[in-house]
Amino acid sequence: MRWAATYFPILDWGRRYDRSVLTNDLLAALIVTIMLIPQSLAYAMLAGLPPEVGLYASILPLVAYAIFGTSRTLSVGPVAVVSLMTASAIGEVAAQGTAGYLEAAVLLALISGVMLLAMGLLRLGFLANFLSHPVISGFITASGILIAASQLKYFLGVKIGGDTFYEIIAELGLRAGETNLYALGIGSGVLAFLYFVRLRLKTLLMSRGLGLRPADMITKAGPVLAVAATIAIAVMFDLGAKGVALVGTIPQGLPVPGLPAIDLELVRTLAVPALLISLIGFVESVSVAQTLAAKRRQRIVPDQELIGLGAANIAAGISSGYPVTGGFARSVVNFDAGAVTPAAGVFTSAGISLATLFLTPYLANLPQATLAATIIVAVLSLVDFSIIRRVWIYSKADFSAMAATILGTLFWGVEPGVVLGVVLSLVLHLYRTSRPHMAVVGNVSGTEHFRNIDRHTVATTPEILSIRVDESLYFANSRYLEDRIAELVAERPAVRHVVLMCSAVNAIDASALESLEEINHRLHDAGITLHLSEVKGPVMDRLKCSDFLEKLSGRIYLSQYEAMQDLGGDSDGIADSAAQVPSVIPGVRQ
Amino acid sequence: MRWAATYFPILDWGRRYDRSVLTNDLLAALIVTIMLIPQSLAYAMLAGLPPEVGLYASILPLVAYAIFGTSRTLSVGPVAVVSLMTASAIGEVAAQGTAGYLEAAVLLALISGVMLLAMGLLRLGFLANFLSHPVISGFITASGILIAASQLKYFLGVKIGGDTFYEIIAELGLRAGETNLYALGIGSGVLAFLYFVRLRLKTLLMSRGLGLRPADMITKAGPVLAVAATIAIAVMFDLGAKGVALVGTIPQGLPVPGLPAIDLELVRTLAVPALLISLIGFVESVSVAQTLAAKRRQRIVPDQELIGLGAANIAAGISSGYPVTGGFARSVVNFDAGAVTPAAGVFTSAGISLATLFLTPYLANLPQATLAATIIVAVLSLVDFSIIRRVWIYSKADFSAMAATILGTLFWGVEPGVVLGVVLSLVLHLYRTSRPHMAVVGNVSGTEHFRNIDRHTVATTPEILSIRVDESLYFANSRYLEDRIAELVAERPAVRHVVLMCSAVNAIDASALESLEEINHRLHDAGITLHLSEVKGPVMDRLKCSDFLEKLSGRIYLSQYEAMQDLGGDSDGIADSAAQVPSVIPGVRQ
Numbered sequence A, B: 001m002r003w004a005a006t007y008f009p010i011l012d013w014g015r016r017y018d019r020s021v022l023t024n025d026l027l028a029a030l031i032v033t034i035m036l037i038p039q040s041l042a043y044a045m046l047a048g049l050p051p052e053v054g055l056y057a058s059i060l061p062l063v064a065y066a067i068f069g070t071s072r073t074l075s076v077g078p079v080a081v082v083s084l085m086t087a088s089a090i091g092e093v094a095a096q097g098t099a100g101y102l103e104a105a106v107l108l109a110l111i112s113g114v115m116l117l118a119m120g121l122l123r124l125g126f127l128a129n130f131l132s133h134p135v136i137s138g139f140i141t142a143s144g145i146l147i148a149a150s151q152l153k154y155f156l157g158v159k160i161g162g163d164t165f166y167e168i169i170a171e172l173g174l175r176a177g178e179t180n181l182y183a184l185g186i187g188s189g190v191l192a193f194l195y196f197v198r199l200r201l202k203t204l205l206m207s208r209g210l211g212l213r214p215a216d217m218i219t220k221a222g223p224v225l226a227v228a229a230t231i232a233i234a235v236m237f238d239l240g241a242k243g244v245a246l247v248g249t250i251p252q253g254l255p256v257p258g259l260p261a262i263d264l265e266l267v268r269t270l271a272v273p274a275l276l277i278s279l280i281g282f283v284e285s286v287s288v289a290q291t292l293a294a295k296r297r298q299r300i301v302p303d304q305e306l307i308g309l310g311a312a313n314i315a316a317g318i319s320s321g322y323p324v325t326g327g328f329a330r331s332v333v334n335f336d337a338g339a340v341t342p343a344a345g346v347f348t349s350a351g352i353s354l355a356t357l358f359l360t361p362y363l364a365n366l367p368q369a370t371l372a373a374t375i376i377v378a379v380l381s382l383v384d385f386s387i388i389r390r391v392w393i394y395s396k397a398d399f400s401a402m403a404a405t406i407l408g409t410l411f412w413g414v415e416p417g418v419v420l421g422v423v424l425s426l427v428l429h430l431y432r433t434s435r436p437h438m439a440v441v442g443n444v445s446g447t448e449h450f451r452n453i454d455r456h457t458v459a460t461t462p463e464i465l466s467i468r469v470d471e472s473l474y475f476a477n478s479r480y481l482e483d484r485i486a487e488l489v490a491e492r493p494a495v496r497h498v499v500l501m502c503s504a505v506n507a508i509d510a511s512a513l514e515s516l517e518e519i520n521h522r523l524h525d526a527g528i529t530l531h532l533s534e535v536k537g538p539v540m541d542r543l544k545c546s547d548f549l550e551k552l553s554g555r556i557y558l559s560q561y562e563a564m565q566d567l568g569g570d571s572d573g574i575a576d577s578a579a580q581v582p583s584v585i586p587g588v589r590q
Helices: A002-007 A008-014 A019-046 A051-056 A058-066 A079-089 A101-121 A123-132 A133-156 A166-179 A179-206 A212-220 A224-237 A264-293 A300-318 A330-334 A343-358 A370-382 A386-392 A398-411 A414-434 A475-491 A510-525 A537-543 A560-567 A569-578 B002-007 B010-015 B017-047 B050-058 B060-066 B080-091 B098-122 B126-131 B133-156 B164-178 B181-207 B212-220 B222-234 B264-297 B302-317 B328-336 B343-358 B370-380 B383-395 B395-413 B414-434 B477-490 B510-523 B537-541 B562-565 B571-576
Strands: A436-441 A450-452 A462-469 A497-501 A529-533 B436-443 B450-452 B464-467 B497-501 B529-533
Touching: A002 A008, A008 A058, A008 B222, A008 B383, A019 A051, A019 A079, A019 A101, A019 A133, A019 A212, A019 A224, A019 A330, A019 A343, A019 A370, A019 A537, A051 A386, A058 A300, A058 A343, A058 A569, A079 A101, A079 A133, A079 A414, A101 A123, A101 A264, A101 A300, A101 A529, A101 B080, A101 B571, A123 A264, A123 B477, A133 A166, A133 A179, A133 A264, A133 A370, A133 A398, A133 A414, A133 B510, A166 A398, A179 A212, A179 A224, A179 A370, A179 B098, A212 A224, A224 A370, A264 A300, A264 A414, A264 B477, A264 B510, A300 A330, A300 A386, A300 B050, A300 B370, A330 A343, A343 B181, A343 B436, A370 B264, A370 B370, A386 A398, A386 B126, A398 A414, A398 B510, A414 A475, A414 B126, A414 B510, A436 A475, A436 A569, A450 A462, A475 A510, A475 B126, A475 B414, A497 A560, A510 A529, A510 B133, A510 B264, A510 B383, A510 B395, A529 A560, A569 B181, B002 B010, B002 B126, B002 B222, B002 B302, B017 B050, B017 B080, B017 B133, B017 B343, B017 B370, B050 B080, B050 B370, B060 B302, B080 B133, B080 B264, B080 B370, B080 B414, B098 B126, B126 B302, B126 B414, B133 B181, B133 B370, B133 B383, B133 B395, B133 B414, B181 B212, B181 B222, B181 B302, B181 B343, B181 B370, B212 B222, B222 B370, B264 B328, B264 B414, B302 B370, B328 B343, B383 B395, B395 B414, B395 B571, B414 B477, B436 B477, B450 B529, B450 B562, B464 B477, B464 B562, B477 B510, B510 B529, B529 B562
Parallel strands: A462 A497, A497 A529, B464 B497, B497 B529
Antiparallel strands: A436 A450, A436 A462, B436 B450, B436 B464
């Protein structure tokens, strides 16, 4: 049942499950659950959704991923960037707070799940390669800034709209006068507390003699402490009556599984955002999973990850959730807490279910400013300006793709930002490869070697032009090949033979083949014979599938040296092998 | 004044202009003018425009190209494929026959001209590389079929709508009962005559003793004869009164130069079609120009061609024309008729002006079926099914891009067809390069060579994994590199060192750099040291711009052999150079 083991990794690890693993997984699940409760509420708020949707998205998707995913320790659920992208996508089709908005979010998860599943089954994971690293990091940095800015309204306790950085800042400026000082106090207090926890608490605890592990765990519980404390404050001082926005009543009980309403027009509208969410979620998730798997020398299978994430999103789509993916922070906590198998995810899912059933009444008085502060702390850790500088120093082309993504995301929108970055990286890649290095070569006297005439002292003859192409030939550079050869020939009126040295050509696609045919034809019209030398085996096999070899006015030589000897370009060669040299009359051979 | 000579090629050839060249150019211009009159009317009809617009597009644009173009013999003006694309683009924004339709066509020429000019000045000609040969040929074949089908309505003398092949054929079927037999007679007669002229007349004339040149010229005049004869027939039998559609009154006089009305909303709508028209027109035009230039060992400069075609289209846009480009048939006639310089284009322009002033009254009675027949004959020569088979045999990936273009163009539309083809070729290119060939290598005993362990008998040690990557590393394959190395390491628990042999790596972009950093980091977490060997000079220079070399847990070796000796993998090496081998403790070096 190799097939089953491939598509259901659970059959592999499930078989060897024992009590010690169970203990580890249960402990990890407990810790992750505590961390996930505030996080799920916060990210749902970021996506503009009711808080329970965040909890729902942390239940069934985890079970689905545990069955199909290949990472042992990846923790799947709502994450910041995908929540922002969800808000942006469904904000286009419905107003926040309406039933249509919620339905669209659930449908988005389902579409994204089906797309991921299809990509997994069709082995289309390579599509994620369209997203280069600079585009992804630029996008994540810009998203972090955008998310942090969008949360400021909860600090000020004002209601504003706006999707782009500029709009958000402009609206905040207009409404700053309406600031609710209680909300601002709660927000700033939590923010300061969380930064203290993150930056100082661990060292402090350890200096008091606590071990690394428990110190770490207490530090991770910081957001939960903040939640508990601010609920208490809100109740004590009746902040709700003083205009501080609270989370409000969260329906108790689990989501009823069922397909969302499927409106085909809406599916069409959401298709592109769903694809972007799927790809970006996949790339991020695989990157986290790879990093964790490497620490224990485990393997993750990217194509199966598509299936795992697809299943998780379909699960979100049929249980009133919204798009999910593998999150960095939660997965690291899961890993550090000692999770051994995806069963930890199943237990976490059970933990969140219990919380949804029994804990929600206590969360009604949670100030939204508390959640906003946890979001800001989480996303600002995603913002990485140093990488911008590093990419600038390393490659201007990559930098411009990154800069376009950042500026596009901040000032134009989340989707246009990504699309702009992807298009620009493709254009730049095409530009880079469209002008392959081509050298006119000559013979190094006394050897069989040929080198660039511009860099070495080599022997050439005016009748023969030898050109080495240092790149595979394909559609992006085939026209340059035509132009360049035409140029080189036009500069050398004495040329009667052109020899194309193909030692670095790994492939010739149909475009390049047609260009070679054109070059052959044009050179023939000009009375020049075209030859190839050092054609690699696979390339030669491919050329035999065409009629190029019959049409070629000249010959294919095994080596450039042989070509020169045959064509009479090597003076040594001529002397040595005059008998073998055929009399080549330009244009007559064809 | 090198600058001026680059941007104004006329300064180069104009300086050496003399009487003999003048005679040649004048004769060529006369022949081309005769050919262009029916062609201009026909292509305007194909674009859904009044006939005079075709004539206007053959006046000022030719002068503009003569000033800025680098081809000596390219003949610019209305062509079939661009006329079809024009009809498709402006059919979206206005109804045929309205003033808005005409205005949109003129504006389209202006936008396209500005785009071409901008691309030329910014040296963006490489953007045309997005259009692979299979996509272009597929598109032209599909366009040819579509155009031929769209002309059948003039044969039947019925009025139908429909943009896609299916719609046209379905409508024709419905209206076949309304066929006007006179129109059918004229159309079929002209079609038969033109095919006779094209396939037989030249041989016939030559067998009667006529020289190749005059026989050729008479053959080229076939369409003009058909025009004259059918005008005579239409007048004689008063076909207009019998329901045969005639060209009708053509305004006498030249277009008054002036900017068209610029509606920004319309500009936005037409931007994408204008870009596609520009790129396809450019690719076709450069290909014709290169072919002709090669015959005389002249050079054309693609970036300057963008400027030339841009100027021609701007000229069309300010003289009530519509998008133009370099045409194959007309350029070949120009070349064969002996044109030496672009001055022939200026004289042709004068010829068309005279025709517009004095000949138009005689064209009013020309049956549209005659023009339809000339179009069909012209475009069916563009349809090339053999290339489909050749590409199928040569490369399935290229074939699928071509097939998608053909089917998309025929059954979805002109623009979606091209876009589909371009996107598919990019996706397939990315797929092809996303999994570069990687070989685990071992030492060929007694040599310093390393070869693929799957193909050769080589020595390896379990602690050292040597991997050769046969491709430049960039965003499309950087994640595969991560996955593949993780996979290879996971299979080999004894591995302590990974050596990446970079002899075939010509470039490492920022994505690949980040992947290498990740690989280094993950291997380090797993207690494995990463080394590189045989890194090329330019790649090494680039890596020095990053902190990768400091972070690298292992070392950079000049050769793979040196790496194996140092790391103790080569048993010979160990014995010989035990003193030099440092004691490498995994993970400690960093």
